[in-house]
Amino acid sequence: MRDFTIEKYWKLCNTIKENYGTLTFEGYLTKSKNKFIILRHDVDRMPENALKIAEIEHESGIKSTYYFRTNKSVFKPEIIKGIASLGHEIGYHYECMDKAAGNPEKAIKIFEDELKKFREICDVKTICMHGNPLTKYDNRELGKKYDFKRILTHTETFGFNL
Numbered sequence: 001m002r003d004f005t006i007e008k009y010w011k012l013c014n015t016i017k018e019n020y021g022t023l024t025f026e027g028y029l030t031k032s033k034n035k036f037i038i039l040r041h042d043v044d045r046m047p048e049n050a051l052k053i054a055e056i057e058h059e060s061g062i063k064s065t066y067y068f069r070t071n072k073s074v075f076k077p078e079i080i081k082g083i084a085s086l087g088h089e090i091g092y093h094y095e096c097m098d099k100a101a102g103n104p105e106k107a108i109k110i111f112e113d114e115l116k117k118f119r120e121i122c123d124v125k126t127i128c129m130h131g132n133p134l135t136k137y138d139n140r141e142l143g144k145k146y147d148f149k150r151i152l153t154h155t156e157t158f159g160f161n162l
C-alpha cells in the first residue's frame with residue numbers, strides 16, 4: 001500500500017514552495033518566461049563602451065556576460081569591477097596561444113597567470129576564446145592539449161565556449 005497521506009502532501013507542497021516556482025502545464029507552454037536569451041559580449045577593445053552597455057542592461061533588468069581580453073587597453077580593473085557590480089558575469093577572453101607564438105607550454109602558463117589576474121578582481125567561471133584572424137596560431141589548439149576544467153577546478157560551475 002502507498003503511504004500517501006494528506007499530511008505528507010502538505011509537506012511536499014511546502015518543500016516545493018520553498019525551493020521552486022510552479023507553473024501549470026498551460027502556463028509552461030504559454031508563458032514567455034520559458035524563452036530566454038544568453039547575452040554575451042566579447043570586449044575586444046574600448047571597455048568604456050562595454051560599461052555603457054552594461055549600465056543599459058542593468059537599467060532594463062537584464063544580466064549578461066562580458067568576456068574581457070587582458071591587453072592593457074582592455075583590462076581595466078575599475079571597469080571590470082563596475083560591470084560585475086551591476087550583476088553581470090565577467091569571463092576571460094583568452095588568446096594565450098597567440099601570445100605564446102604557438103607554444104602550448106608557454107600558453108598554459110599565460111592562461112593561468114591571466115586567469116589569476118582576473119580572480120584578483122572578481123569571480124571568473126567561464127572563459128571564451130578570442131579569434132585573432134591576424135595570427136597563424138589557433139587558440140583552440142590549447143583546449144585540445146590541456147583540460148581547462150582542471151585549471152578552473154575551484155569553481156563549482158563551468159561553462160566553456162569554443
Ligand SMILES: [Zn+2]
Pocket residue numbers: 042043044093129130131
Ligand atoms: Zn574577441
